[in-house]
Amino acid sequence: MxxxxxxxxxxxxxxxxxxxxxxxxxxxxxxxxxxxxxxxxxxxxxxxxxxxxxxxxxxxxxxxxxxxxxxxxxxxxxxxxxxxxxxxxxxxxxxxxxxxxxxxxxxxxxxxxxxxxxxxxxxxxxxxxxxxxxxxxxxxxxxxxxxxxNSLAVAEHTVMQVLVLVRDFVRQHRIAVEGGWNIADAVERSYDLEGMDVGIFAAGRIGRAVIERLAPFGVHLHYTDRFRLPAEYEEKYNLVFHENIQELVKNIDVLTVHAPLTEETAGLLDGELLSTMRRGAYIVNPARGAIADRDAIVRALESGQLAGYAGDVWAPQPAPADHPWRSMPNNAMTTHTSGxxxxxxxxxxxxxxxxxxxxxxxxxxxxxxxxxxxxxxxxxxxxxxxxxxxxxxxx
Known part of the structure; x- marks a missing residue:
């Protein structure tokens, strides 16, 4: 027994x-x-x-x-x-x-x-x-x-959070439920995903599912991974390969994160890396919270370097009630429910x-x-x- x-x-x-x-x-x-x-x-x-x-x-x-x-x-x-x-x-x-x-x-x-x-x-x-x-x-x-x-469930959640951030859905929904109708307020941070450069950090099962679901939106897809994808796959989705995340983030408007948490990825999304991204970039992280530097994310949102951060993962989990990601500006966090x-x-x-x-x-x-x-x-x-x-x- x-x-x-x-x-x-x-x-x-x-x-x-x-x-x-x-x-x-x-x-x-x-x-x-x-x-x-x-x-x-x-x-x-x-x-x-x-x-x-x-x-x-x-x-x-x-x-x-x-x-x-x-x-x-x-x-x-x-x-x-x-x-x-x-x-x-x-x-x-x-x-x-x-x-x-x-x-x-x-x-x-x-x-x-x-x-x-x-x-x-x-x-x-x-x-x-x-x-x-x-x-x-x-x-x-x-x-x-x-x-x-639950890879495909996470991929669906990732696409949802990308759209929620870029279209600024959270603010628009809040205006609706609070009885307002000021359209100017609702759209002053709302953009189209079409035409944006989207980068995938780690193109495993989840990362590839995100690529395949975002491709119909008319975006320009980039990725980095330890193992390069087959040439026919890159051609099918018109993928641009970057040797590392440092090169990837310089060339994109939206970053989605799908790497496991390892010694190499812990704290990787730090202030130095975030500073090299285009001003007003977005990050969606359904992988692991500790891949991101908690306070660096907050600072980047407060300064406007990042236009939005959505994640489904925290460090630690469950996150304490006073975790700054709950209240930082322009966030669309969820409580690790994607999978x-x-x-x-x-x-x-x-x-x-x-x-x-x-x-x-x-x-x-x-x-x-x-x-x-x-x-x-x-x-x-x-x-x-x-x-x-x-x-x-x-x-």
Whole structure:
């Protein structure tokens, strides 16, 4: 028997919804595969209805029936920070820890040292930087995530935030709900996206999905990545490749960020880099909050160097109530919700169960799900997180 510790965000403040009467829709679209041909998660079964709220504590990712029927113990918590948190108490004898990027259970080296039974840490979603990967390697702990499960949800959110910033939607909506009708005030910062130079920092699954969704807007697309995309892909979307982000940001009006958080990307969007961008540029960051220098972003907005900043990610998470990104001018921040739409939850819940089924049966995990295994970077992790990785294929 294994102890599975599941860390999820709290239920809605008005209580957990009943399906389907408390939901906006009765169904979600049925999909068969991802755009690159990768199959969707293929667990042996699921014990939930796609479209349910699975990512909060009462949703339990639809795992309880499966795990308890197999003789495992499931502990579901949301308290993960502070002195003597539920997470700190429960992790000491947990065999499996599962959390989401939106409500990350930070597995620091100190916590990993205390978790003597821990064999695998699973991210229900994409992005495993809340796990200290070096410590996981040192202790032989497998780290896995449900790669691609919410990539397209994040890409859609990114496009939405680009448009929200450029068209200055937040101000226009506020005028409407407050009873006003001053059109001059509503449009004095509103521009068309058409014709702008848009840069993509990291052209992996999410970055490429953003490219493909923005191309019909008539923009000029630029990108940088550790691995250059195939020539036919660049030609199809008329992409301009830049060797590094320093060259990229000098030539664009809008920057979207899709890189993982690593030693190389932490704090990369600092005051020096922002000063080289065109005055009035926009940044949309759905990747990780710590890629941006918090205070440098605020200063750039206050000075007008940046015309707007939208992000779905913060450092730390959840962000404190007085985090300056909540009140800085011309922001369109959201609370890391891009990848946890109800359809995305169905995909990453199914993928989490697939990983558990393979893990408990001793079967190899899909390479695309692996970040580290056996003390080394593996699969997707070898591409996205390792400092020196051979480009087997773009992720």
């Amino acid at each position: 294994a102890k599975v510790l599941l860390v999820l965000y709290p239920d809605p403040v008005n209580g957990y919804p009943v399906f389907p009467k408390d939901y906006a829709r009765d169904t979600v679209p049925a999909l068969t595969d991802y755009p690159n041909g990768q199959t969707l998660p293929t667990p042996e079964a699921i014990d939930f209805t796609p479209g349910e709220l699975l990512g909060s504590v009462s949703g339990e990712l639809g795992l309880r029936s499966y795990l308890e029927a197999a003789g495992h113990e499931l502990v579901v918590i949301s308290d993960k920070d502070g002195v003597d948190s539920d997470f700190d108490r429960e992790l000491v004898d947990a065999d499996v820890i599962i959390s989401q990027p939106f409500w990350p259970a930070y597995l620091t080296p100190e916590r990993i040292e205390k978790a003597k039974n821990l064999k695998i840490a699973i991210t229900a979603g994409i992005g495993s930087d809340h796990v200290d990967l070096n410590a996981a390697n040192e202790h032989g702990i497998t780290v896995a995530e449900v790669t691609y499960s 946890t739409s109800l359809p995305a939850q169905a995909k990453y819940a199914a993928g989490t169960r697939e990983i558990l089924e393979d893990f408990f049966s001793g079967r190899p995990l899909r390479p695309e799900y692996l970040i580290v295994e056996g003390g080394a970077y593996a699969g997707t992790g070898a591409h996205s997180y390792a400092k020196q990785a051979e480009p087997a294929e773009a992720q």
